[in-house]
Amino acid sequence: MQPPPPFEIQLKNGxxxxxxxxxxxxxxxxxxxxxxxxxxxxxxPKLSEEISMTTPQCEEWIQSFIxxxxxxxxxxxxxxxxxxxxxxxxxxRKLMQHTAVIGMGILSEYRNGGLGTALMDAIxxxxxxxxxxxxxxxxxxxxxxxxxxxxxKMGFVDHGIIPGFFKHQNQYYDNLTMSMRxxxx
Ligand SMILES: CC(C)(COP(=O)(O)OP(=O)(O)OC[C@H]1O[C@@H](n2cnc3c(N)ncnc32)[C@H](O)[C@@H]1OP(=O)(O)O)[C@@H](O)C(=O)NCCC(=O)NCCS
Numbered sequence: 001m002q003p004p005p006p007f008e009i010q011l012k013n014g015x016x017x018x019x020x021x022x023x024x025x026x027x028x029x030x031x032x033x034x035x036x037x038x039x040x041x042x043x044x045p046k047l048s049e050e051i052s053m054t055t056p057q058c059e060e061w062i063q064s065f066i067x068x069x070x071x072x073x074x075x076x077x078x079x080x081x082x083x084x085x086x087x088x089x090x091x092x093r094k095l096m097q098h099t100a101v102i103g104m105g106i107l108s109e110y111r112n113g114g115l116g117t118a119l120m121d122a123i124x125x126x127x128x129x130x131x132x133x134x135x136x137x138x139x140x141x142x143x144x145x146x147x148x149x150x151x152x153k154m155g156f157v158d159h160g161i162i163p164g165f166f167k168h169q170n171q172y173y174d175n176l177t178m179s180m181r182x183x184x185x
Pocket of ligand 1: 043044112113117118139
């Protein structure tokens with residue numbers, strides 16, 4: 001399915017950000033952004049040393065969203081810099097191809113300004129228009145109040161918690177699964 005057309009949004013502080021679908025040319029910058037926001041988020045279950053993706057692998061990753069009809073990757077850009085992304089990864093399994101899982105992250109200096117809401121809104125609209133997708137879902141640290149309040153606002157519902165699912169420096173964190181139907185049964 002066609003990607004959504006690029007659009008601009010104004011953050012709460014007045015900065016104007018462009019949101020558009022990613023192209024393989026974005027690989028180097030997107031990777032830099034991901035490598036930047038992962039270590040400074042306490043709620044992404046990945047350590048810096050585990051980010052092993054290379055630029056060519058990132059190009060392939062972006063290409064997979066272009067090729068797979070039930071997947072979409074959007075990036076947010078401010079002053080020629082990628083500042084965040086949202087990825088909707090459709091299942092490759094036939095019995096679950098109507099489902100897709102969401103991941104997202106934003107550079108810390110651009111958080112809490114409405115960008116997450118805009119990215120999520122765009123991906124939900126695209127998923128609703130997609131003829132294959134019926135259910136989108138995500139997993140989130142149960143302590144990630146900013147993300148959870150955003151997901152509730154957008155209409156996601158809770159499906160239960162696995163206690164102690166994440167373990168970092170001997171601290172346990174719970175994992176909440178949430179979903180949203182984008183088509184009725
Ligand atoms: C989670 C994330 C993508 C959200 O994007 P964002 O641009 O910060 O989100 P927004 O500003 O659009 O929305 C955040 C909402 O949380 C609310 N919020 C802020 N602090 C809060 C708190 N402590 N408790 C509850 N809600 C809070 C804000 O008021 C806002 O809601 P509003 O727009 O209705 O006022 C972003 O913060 C991020 O990248 N965090 C680090 C990585 C991460 O956690 N990724 C998600 C993994 S599941």
